[in-house]
Amino acid sequence: MKNTLFFLFVTATTLIICVTVIPNLLKKRLYPEFWVSIVALGLSLLISFSKVFDFSVPNPSDLILWIYSPLKGLIQGLLKQG
Amino acid sequence: MKLNGIIGLSITLLILSGCWNSREINELSISIAIGIDKTERGYRITHQILNPKAISTKIYTNETPIILFSEEGENVFSIIRQNTAEFPRKIYNSHVRMVVFGEDMARNGIQDVLDFLLRDHEFRTDFYFAIAKGTTASEVLSILTPLEFIPGIRLYNSLENSESYLGITQSVDILDLVQCIISDGKNPALPGIEITTGEKGSDTLDVLTTVSGKKGLKYIDMGVFKDDKLIGWLSEDESKGFNYIVGNVKNNIEYTHYNEKDQITYEIIDSAKKITTSVVNQKPSLLVEIRVKANIGAVDGYFDIMKKENESMVVNLLENRLQEFCESALRKAQTELHSDIFGFGEVIHVKYPKLWKEIKSNWSVEFSRLPVEFDVTVELNKTGEISKSVFTKEES
Amino acid sequence: MNKKIITNKQLFSLAAGGSIGGSVLVSAPLMAGIAKQDAWIGALIALIYGACYIFMLTCLSSQFPNMNFVEIIQTLLGKWLGSAFCVYYIFLCILLSAHIPWYVGDFLTTMVMPETPQYFVNAIYIIALAIGVSYGLEAFARASEIFLKAGSFLFILAMVLVLPNAHIGNLQPILENGILPPLKSSVVLSSFSTFTLIILLMIYPSNINEPKKASKEFVKGYIWGGFISFTSIFLSILVLGWNITSKSRYAAYILANEIEIGVIFARIEFIVFASWILTQFVVNVLYFYAGISSLAHLLKLKQSGKVILPLSLFLLALAEIIFPGNIYQENWIVFGWVPFIITLGLVLPLCLFIVYWIKRLVSGKQV
Amino acid sequence: MKTPRKITQAKKRQQASFPESNLGSDLFANLTRIKTDFGQNNDLVVNVLQWDDNPACIYAVLYLISFTNKDTINSLSDEIDSLKNKVSTKETYSTLRDFFSGIRVCKEGSKLMDLYAELLSGNMVFLVNGSERYFSVLAENTEGRAVEEPSAQTVIRGPKDGFTENLNQNIFLVRKRIKNTSLKLENLSVGKLTKTAISLMYIKGIAKESIIQEIRDRINRIEIDSILEGAYIEEWIKDDRYSIFPVFLSSEKPDSVAAALTEGKVAIFTDGTPYVLSAPAVMVDFFHSSEDYYHHFIISSLMRILRYMAFFITLLTPALYIGITTFHHEMIPTQLLISIAAQREGVPFSTFLEGLILEVTFEVLREAGVRMPRAIGPAISIVGALVLGQAAVDAGIFSAAIVIVVSITAISSFSIPNYEMSNAIRTARFVFMVLAGLIGLYGIFVGLIVLTLHLCKIKSIGIPYMTPIAPHIKGGNKDTFFRFPLWSMKKRPYGIHGIDERRVADEYDKQDKTKDQEFR
Known part of the structure; x- marks a missing residue:
């Protein structure tokens, strides 16, 4: 229920933005802005889809964890108790 | 118009979906x-x-x-x-x-x-x-x-x-x-x-x-x-002693007998404790100093509390009484219950962290053997609305 | 050129708000977990070397008075490496802009209203965030002055009211395990309150009306923020004891639960939340603003205001998935956040400094 | 860059409808022309006169009877009679003109359009046969409301005169208070249809040149057919048009306008309204009353703090009540919780709905109180008080607590001196109520954050609305939350004043202040 509402909310907002902001961008030939908006909207739609249809999308926090995984032992020694 | 519809829809969604926790x-x-x-x-x-x-x-x-x-x-x-x-x-x-x-x-x-x-x-x-x-x-x-x-x-x-x-x-x-x-x-x-x-x-x-x-x-x-x-x-008396030791007494009534049937009643108006610890031969010992301020609440019989020599007697009576309470509480905790409710362990921990690490694991046994001394000091403050007992006969 | 100009006082507020917002409710449990009753010493240490760090930042950026951080990176590190770092930097900004709503939502759904879905709390917060960013730097900097004053006042009020519950015994014994644990804990605090101020370099020298005196205000703002964080940690340990502090999720809030003076000053723990959300908001707008303006620089956006709305929606969606739960979050802070912010907040400026020196030496020889 | 072009276009349109034409030399042709242009207007009086049966000495007097003062017309005709003998044939026009320009305000012109404008502003127009020019004599009917005590902004102590609908009278009331040549007046006329006279007043040197210029430009940029009140101008030249907060201080008291002028503000007088705008106005100005300066400063400061409290009470009390009683029961002291719970037993509505219904009812009552005839005012208030306060609670439809909350809100909303500000706050209050009903205190906090952002964003003629709080001005807060003693407010408000920034003479600082006290 909560997920569905979230999905509906995101979709509705995406629609509003698509109707109001996007045509304006194209009219004014602001292409970089257009692409940033499209990517952001697409990603948020993707995430809200993943909530409803129950598939997982890659989490950017995991990326950070993966990048710094070689340092894990060091940090463990440094920041755990004692 | 379409736009208004969508905006309305999303706001309604947001509002409809609210109020989960409202009761x-x-x-x-x-x-x-x-x-x-x-x-x-x-x-x-x-x-x-x-x-x-x-x-x-x-x-x-x-x-x-x-x-x-x-x-x-x-x-x-x-x-x-x-x-x-x-x-x-x-x-x-x-x-x-x-x-x-x-x-x-x-x-x-x-x-x-x-x-x-x-x-x-x-x-x-x-x-x-x-x-x-x-x-x-x-x-x-x-x-x-x-x-x-x-x-x-x-x-x-x-x-x-x-x-x-x-x-x-x-x-x-x-x-x-x-x-x-x-x-x-x-x-x-x-x-x-x-x-x-x-x-x-x-x-x-x-x-x-x-x-x-x-x-x-x-x-x-x-x-x-x-x-x-x-x-x-x-028990009630031991609880009192406990409260004096942890410094939890703000106001209290105590009474003592100065002879067989006559009593002096005190109103404790302030009490403060100070616990000091010392280590001799790797054995900690404690000194609990309790300072008490008291007023006179009532005097039975013909006892003249205004006399100089009687003042120290009045003070001593109360000091002994309080000391009894404290000792009885400590005795109960050490001999019968083996439980350090007074927080003596913490005092030792703060003062001698290294020693504490050694005795920590065996503290309940150590506590039962812990030598603790009490030093109760009473300070008489006021005598109430009257000074001597009104029934004291003046020798004129 | 319609450059947004802010005053030194506003820089002070932004720096202080940025420093308080990240740390005040979150860092105490972690620090107490590492340094036990000495965590407050760690906060003091962090304050001292943090001030030096801020001074270094101002030294670096005052060499480029008309550039923001992204431009500095690109000038010093060249186009390709510079751009790579910029992307990483933008990644930090966007990620953090989504983290903070998550914290707000998590706090509310943990402590106050557990039945409300987190995205709803986040949505309301992000609407405010989008309004804040779209109003522009000047309006937001002015508002931050009020936010900082109100936030500090409420927080100090709460801390003063909770003082009667303090037990001095909770601090003792001081330095039981030596100086090392407090030092370690100070790293945690500075990764929340100090290194995050790197985002202020997006506005620091280029948007200030009196750049000469600004570095002093920057440091002063940081010290005020550090003082508030220190107070929160100090009093958490003083009142709750290190054990409960380290095991609670939002220590300062539990701390404010203890306020009970008469009938009037009881049950007012919400003021701690109010002060937290005010300063948190300052930090969050800063991150979002820095993210958008560096994105604008990198992709050469002409009207960066137009992307606020889609990006806000993206933040809302991101905040939904960014931490699956608070167990994940607590591990992530230690193994992800600390090295992440140290890379961008400490290592990157140091590298820039070194590159700058080398370049200056080289060019000096040529002249 | 767009606006100037628009203006020229508009002018062209204007010229098309009123063709640029000059008067001819034939008096009767001119008169026919004028009569056709005015059409079947009964109040246009055309008086054709002739002296000594001399055909060269034919002249006409035109005026709008509804506009002109009868006494003036009578005295003018007497004066003309006395002229009779001095008139020579050729110089009828110049003799008449010279005579009148000596004793009355006189204007000359040759264009038909200007002539109409003169007629429409209540002047008498003289046309002489054989002359291609006209001249007009000021004969405007200045009768109107007498100067009375202001109806909306009443004071206990202080001057009790108020502005009227008459522009000249209003200017007089202010000029009387500032007897200085540097008090400047600029006349503008706005409104394609109404041609409303607007006057800008400021003190040269004290008001900032850039601010005056900005206001002038913005007023000139207005393109509207009618201006009936100062609010039209405010709405046109406001910095942030969608903001509900007023950024122009409207006052019907000459003393507060005079005070605003001495602070470096610019006053905008509009003909036909007793409200005078002054700008730039910052947030705190709307919480000041002119009376603050007429009482002891400590007492005034306390009153001000009360007003700021009233601001927050009006804005937040219903929202806080709704938020706390539906979301944060743990914040209510136990005894109070019990008593509220007991009151709410059997109440059918949710707290939010209760609050909303009662607040709306209050707004309706307030609106009814303003609109209804004076005579039935007490009746309405009795019905309102009885229905809301007593019967609804007794019947168990509303709880007593919410009635108390609504009453507190209502009362405090009236202690804010400026009516527009009070309206804005009352409007914002509903938003806060909805937020509180949605998600409790958190909603209120977010609402406050957005409100603060908004207040920090909007500007009044380029001055940030929250000055001197944010941006914080060192030493600028002597007249915001507290009123400091007059001698300590050494400088005019920051950002507004021009070259002359000191209020208190420089020498005062250097004087030996103990001297005053030696007399005691």
Whole structure:
């Protein structure tokens, strides 16, 4: 229920933005802005889809964890108790 | 127009989806006190729930100010939720003033319950604990009390009052209690409640219409814990001694006999403690200095307290009396219960961290052998509205 | 050129708000977990070397008075490496802008209203965030002055009211395990309150009306923020004891639960939340603003205001998935956040400094 | 860059409808022309006169009878009679003109359009046969409301005169208070249809040149057919048009306008309204009353603090009540919770709905109180008080607590001196109520954050609205939350004043202040 509402909310907002902001961008030939908006909207739609249809999308926090995984032992020694 | 439609839709979605946590006050059943007992199945939890209709001054009803609600089960949280199955309103726990443990419950350990009380968001940290001495918590909570119609609030208020004017109880909130339990060098002590005897039962409204001879509630003694388990009781005098040692006495009445039948009554108006520790041959020893300010409350007979030589006698009498209390409390804790309720371990921990690390694991044994000395100093302050006893005959 | 100009006082507020917002409710449990009762010493240590760090930042950026951080990176590290770092930097900004709503939502759904879905709390917060960013730097900097004053006042009020519950014994014994644990804990605090101020370099020298005196205000703001964080940690340990502090999720809120002076000053723990959300909001707008303006620089956006709305929606969606739960979050802070912010907040400026020196030496020889 | 072009276009349109034409030399042709242009207007009086049967001495007097003062017309005709003998044939026009320009305000012109403008502003127009020019004599009917005590901004202490609908009278009331040549007046006329006279007043040197220029430009940029009140101008030249907060201080008291002028503000007088705007106005100005300066400063400061409290009470009380009683029961002291719970037993509405209904009812009552005839005012208030306060609670439809909350809100909303500000706050209050009903205190906090952001964003003629709080001005807060003693407010408000920034003479600082006290 909560997920569905979230999905509906995101979709509705995406629609509003698509109707109001996007045509304006194209009219004014602001292409970089257009692409940033499209990517952001697409990603948020993707995430809200993943909530409803129950598939997982890659989490950017995991990326950070993966990048710094070689340092894990060091940090463990440094920041755990004692 | 289409745009307005979509905006409207999304705002409606946002608003419709709101109000998850909203609950009107009259849809709550406000729990004022909780009693927790140990039973064969697990726990019995008793809620004292307010009946606002009966308390409201405008509407006259014949209902009791509280409704008692009891449920048995294996798990604390699930029992609390169980109540909703039978009760029209969800029980609301943020206004809990007292948590009363049954004696069996306390002897079996309270740690698991405390974890729940800390973790659940509805429970605040400002309620006090007590132990139903020799009875169950649900018995205690079922007793109606005059003057303050809501027994939970009555228990809370009289605990605070008896702490500040009587000096035999100690109000302990959940953070203090948890700190005492997890600390190595300190054990908790909680006040005990007893049901005073009377012929009439106290669980109907009739009790509020009679003047005397009813059952009541009274704080008595202090339950001593070892870690999270109740192991014994301090008597009234020992409780006093305990409170003097931990520096919890604000105001108190003491009396001493200066001869066989005549007494001097003191009103303690201030008390401060200072605990110093020293180590001799890797053995710690403690000196507890207690400084007490007292007024004269009453003098029986013809004793002339204004005489210079009598002053020191008056002071000495009280000093000895207090010393007795403290020693009896210590004796009980050291020899019988082996539980450091005074926090002496913490004192040693602060002063000698290295020594503490060695004796920490064996502290209850060490504590029983710990030499403790008391040094009570009394300072006489005022003699009340009169100086000598008015009945003292002047020698003219 | 319609450059947004802010005053030094506003820089002070932004720096202080940025420093308080990240740390005040979150860092105490972690620090107490590492340094036990000495965590407050760690906070003091962090304050001292943090001030030096801020001074270094101002030294670095005042060499480029008309550039923001992204431009500095690109000038010093060249186009390709510089752009790579910029992308990483933008990644930090966007990620953090989504983290903070998560914290707000998590706090509310943990401590106050557990039945409300987190995305709803986040949505309301992010609407405010989008309004804040779209109003522009000047309006937001002015508002931050009020936010900082109100936030500090409420927080100090709460701390003063909770003082009667303090037990001095909770601090003792001081330095039981030596100086090492406090030092370690100070790393945690500075990764929340100090290194995060790197985002202020997006506005620091280029948007200030009196750049000469600004570095002093920057440091002063940081010290005020550090003082508030220190107070929160100090009092948490003083009142709750290190054990409960380290095991609670939002220690300062539990701390404020203890306030009970008469009838008036009881049950007002919400003021701690108010002060936290005010300063948190300052930090969050800063991150979002920095993210958008560096994105605008990198992709050469002409009207960066137009992307606020889609990006806000993206933040809302991101906040939903960024931490699956608080167990994940607590591990992530230690193994992800600390090295992440140290890379961008400490290592990157140090590298820039070194590159700058080398370049200056080289060019000096040529002249 | 767009606006100037628009103006020229508009001018062209204007010129098309009123063709640029000059008067001819034939008097009767001119008169016919004028009569056709005015059409069947009964109040246009055309008086053709002739002296000594001399055909060269024919002249005409034109005026709008509804506009002109009868006494003036009578005295003018007497004066003309006395001229009779001096007139020579050729110089009728110049003789008449010279005579009148000596004793009355006189204007000359040759364009038909200007002539109409003169007629329409209540002047008498003289046309002489054989002359291609006309001249007009000021004969405007200045009768109107006498100067009375202001109806909306009443004071206990202080001057009790109020502005009227008459522009000249209003200017006089202010000029009387500032007897200085540097008090400047600029006349503008706005409104294609109404041609409303607008006057800008400021003190040269004290008001900032850039601010005056900005206001002038913005007023010139207005393109609207009618201006009936100062609010039209405010709405046109506001910095943030969608903001509900007023950024122009409207006052009907000459003393407060005079005070605003001495602070470096610019006053905008509009003909036909007793409200005078002054700008730039910052947030705190709307919480000041002119009376603050007429009482002891400590007492005034306390009153001000009360007003700021009233601001927060009006804005937040219903929202806080709704938020706390539906979301945060743990914040209510136990005893209070019990009593609210007892009151709410059997109440059918949710707290939010209760609050909303009662607040709307209050707004309706307030609106009814303003609109209804004076005579039935007490009746309405009795009905309102009885229905809301007593019967609804007794019947168990509303709880007593919410009635108290609504009453507190209502009362405090009236202690804010400026009516527009009070309206804005009352409007914002509903938003806060909805937020509180949605998600409790958190909603209120977010609402406050957005409100603060908004207040920090909007500007009044380029001055940030929250000056001197944010941006914080060192030493600028002497006249915001507290009123410091007059001698300590040494400088005019920051950001507004021009070159002359000191209020208190420089020498005052250097004087030996103990001297004053030696007399005691």
